[in-house]
Amino acid sequence: MIRLASTARAALAAALLTAFAFVLIGPLANLALWSVAERWYTPYKLPVSYGTRYWEQVFRPSGDAMASLGTSVWIAVLTVIVALALSIPAGYALARLKLPMRSLFMVMFLLPQAFPSVAIYINVARTFYQLGINGTVFAVVLVHAAHGLVYSVWIAAAAFAAVDKDLELAARNIGASPMRTFATVTLPLAMPGIIASGIFVFLESLDEFTGTFFVGVPQVITLPLLLYNAAMGGNYQVASITALILLVPSVLFMLFIERFLRADVLAKVGA
């Protein structure tokens, strides 16, 4: 009887696990299959012929894909720098100082998320046209940073709030100036959270489509825009390969979060 129950339980677990794996891996497997399908048309359940032609095309040094990957990464790096330069002081201020309008501040950072992004980006694009910066990497970085700040300020504030104040006071007490204390005690202790927020901003920037579409095109072509063009042009192979490339940093980020971020920092996100 007990044996039957345990067998049933094991079978149920196996079934659920399979279903979960299918939901998770199914779309990825589809992408992988498409990326190596040289010919695949309607009546056939599987590709007609396989090959790495499209991979070669994407990774050809002169290919569009490598150029847009370069653009994407460059924009993402600049976005991280801009976002961290703002979110480290802002996060510290939100976590530590008694700001009179702390909540208002927080809302201001979150507000861009409250509206449909297309409406915002059309206005941004119009303003950028007037300023003459539309179609530049600078403009795209600004848009990505504004988007990324929503998260990075939030996460940085949580990371700073998780640093025990007594640790700072102990440094001040034996002679460290406020700046020195911040540099040697507060910042190193908040660093895992700051790095996580940086990676998050990096990924958001890599993935960002709408804003780039409005302020970047046609001069600035990032990977998601290339993917969009390829998919619209019916080239599912290039679209799949681009999507797989975009997946790599996300997986690395998850591994980082799992390995380095303390639970008490995560718990303070949004507090």
Next chain:
Amino acid sequence: MQAGLQDNPRSGAAISVRGLHVAYGGTRVLHGVDLDFTPGSFTALLGSSGCGKTTLLRSLSGFVPVQSGSILVGGRDVASLPPEKRGMAMVFQSYALWPHMTVLQNIGYGLKLRGASSAEIATKVAAMLEFLGLPGYESRKVTALSGGQRQRVALGRALAIDPGILLLDEPLSNLDAKIRMTMRHEIRAIQQRLGLTAVHVTHDREEAMTMADRLVIMQAGRIAQVGTPEEVYDRPATAFVANFMGAENVLPVRVERSGQGASLHAGGASASLAASPSAAFPAGEAVAYFRDDVARLDAVDAPASGDLVVPGLIAARAYPGGVYRYRVEAAGREITVDDATRHELGTKVGLRIPVQRLHIFPATEAGIAA
């Protein structure tokens, strides 16, 4: 290695606190504190939670802004200086060791700030660890240390900068009982050897009495009494101090004056006050405080022979070891008494209290403390 520390003779600095007012977000916490700390003295700030003892310590260290008043260290007012310019070193209740640094980096932090070379830091930290009984612990992570070891490292970090003043913010309350006893003696011995001026905050009466030369009892943001452990224990200045120092039994009494003497009446019993330090006490309603171990149980009709023998009824008995602990109903109050002999519940007894061991205060004052 201890010689290395003695090569550098330190002497504590004097602190004078004058008219210190401190408020937290509109709430007054300290209402004008005046206190002097002589060089090399060990003072314990004692009081129940919320009495302002930690706030007083934190305003000395500069963590809490002072509303008004002055803090003179060696004649210089430091009340408006930031914490890093006060030359005081603090040991925190939470130890506040930096988890991203090794023991060496923690203890050497203050030395590095003062521009010491890494060789100097290594030598000094090694001497300090030897001194604290943790030789060879330099490269350990502080997170890998036990509570007692962390407390020693925290002490080492504070002592490494040769402070004139050592501030101790309940440093022993997170340690288990056995290590706490050892650390009491160690901290006291280190303070004596280095001649530091130490200010120790605690809510543990025994800890304060065993470590300090002088107790400062605080109550609601004011100083209730300052004195040696003996003075505060044997001659409490107020009902609050008496109660806080362990005289938890409360007996309502009436003082009557006649001729040159005075007498004490409680629950049908009376005794002469002539031989008591409270002899000069004004007549009227009063409250007497005494410790559990002061009173004895006797027969109801036992001769008073100078003591106050109050009739009572045994309501409860417990055996904590060595003596029996009774709860006796007498004079409308429940009194806790220790006695060596076993009595049955419900027995009528005489509660024998030596008059000179009572701390008597006017009923009006006691009402505030109770």
